[in-house]
Amino acid sequence: MCYRRLFIWVEGEDDARFFEKIMEPKLQKKYDVVETIRYASLKKEKIDNFLKSIKAMGAEYIFVVVSTIHHV
Secondary structure, three states: OOOEEEEEEOOHHHHHHHHHHHHHHHHHOOOOOOEEEEEEOOOOOHHHHHHHHHHHHOOOEEEEEOOOOOOO
């Protein structure tokens, strides 16, 4: 059987809590390892290198971006 790993990239603490409490338990039925990473405080170069490593190991990832629209 194939070892499946998923990385979930989130911006901040609220997003991380949501994915760790709500989504990870559901995703662990499909993946052997599910890991949430907070990217807001990381430098672009570090993110790029991490994504290359994830691709090289054959793992999958989800990059979550939350956008808000402010009306004036």
